Amino acid sequence: MDKGQSLVLLVTASNPQSQLFIDYLHQQLDCQVSVVAPTTEWKGKDSETTVVLLDADHIDEATMQQWHVKAAEANDMSLAAFNLRDEEHAVEVLSAMNLQGVFYRSDSLEMICKGLSILLEGNLWMSRSLMTRMIQFFRRQQLNSYRPVCGLTHRELEIIAMLGTGASNIEIADQLFVSEHTVKSHLYNIFRKIKVHNRLQAVNWARQNLGAPPPLVGRRQREPSQHPIPNHS
Template sequence: MNQDKGIVLLVTTSNPQTQLFIDYLHQQLDCPVSVVAPAADWKGRDPARVLVLLDADHIDEATMQQWHVKAAEEAGMTLAAFNLRDEDHAVEVLSAMNLQGVFYRSDPLPLICKGLNTLLEGYLWMSRSLMTRMIQFFRRQQLNSYRPVCGLTHRELEIIAMLGTGASNTEIADQLFVSEHTVKSHLYNIFRKIKVHNRIQAVNWARQNLGAPPPLVGRRRRNEPPAASNGH
């Protein structure tokens, strides 16, 4: 095994079909392949490049966002998703998180291995038509960024971005150092301004008009002590 090439981390539930897939990857890829349960707290290891392959069939959106945050915090980690239904599903996932690779349920195993090797070399793996759709999507987001967004305030934009990470009202309140009642008031105003009725509709609206929410990195929760200083 070529450890210098990096490792492939398959995030999925363990079952006989998964083991067959892992055995195939071990035979075809010149690097280690490991399996991690979706909710496991995986810690980084020595290889400079870690390719995380998220199983869309067995991972919910909140767990995907947790890996999105982890990848933003750890240098050398690349995210890809497999078992996506079709290109529309890929656009939906890509609008919510930063993926370098996309694999569909219909992709044959040799093509998946080719894509994984490409990702391990530091390149993107997705179709030209999907790239075109995402370029158009982000161009729309860029245009929207130059005009007021339905009268939303800066604080309301912060809160709607947090909704996209799956944060609860309590978690939003802790992150922003406000009360849950204040969060509920902001949500009422947000729903009224963008003409939606629930959190799911608000998240879908945000993805179409604001783009993917940034990872919530660097914030402290209420009552959480600041990080220790190294004295410099």
């Protein structure tokens, strides 16, 4: 593959340190290297093989989900995360979104370049122990899919999946064409059934028992006159 037609896109805060990192990658990899701020809208070219490198130190969960959606819609885009604390952190992120590569804070620049080269060739980059843990995780998820999940209804399962994308009560109401009061009632019943006390605990429970929520591609929208959705950008 001609890496000169490929792109490594670093999603992080733009500062002198990130620029030094970009310069180093550009010297070591025979491809284009660019940077974009986490909240900046970016549209890639279909002809490019793109590896998106998400900086876990500067990107929140909602923004990671947005890139998850972009990757699902793109023809040739791979997602990787770097600056992950450890393998536990990697498992947490991988349970919420699809990543092809994982890099830790302790990884050397040489190791990151090696991993990016592997990703640009269309392969995975993560440790065998991490892959084993994720296989076990998805096996548990598959087993759970064949039995009732704590008595949750189909609508409650929809709502708990939306919690994992960072959606607010108003956003969930708009997507399901129900009132915000109805969403709150469903959340009360969900928390009671799975024995948690807040949204974060519910999301963590869902990741362990239901797996990663699917990318919300082509979500239904209400007319904007009823419940305007806050702008999180």
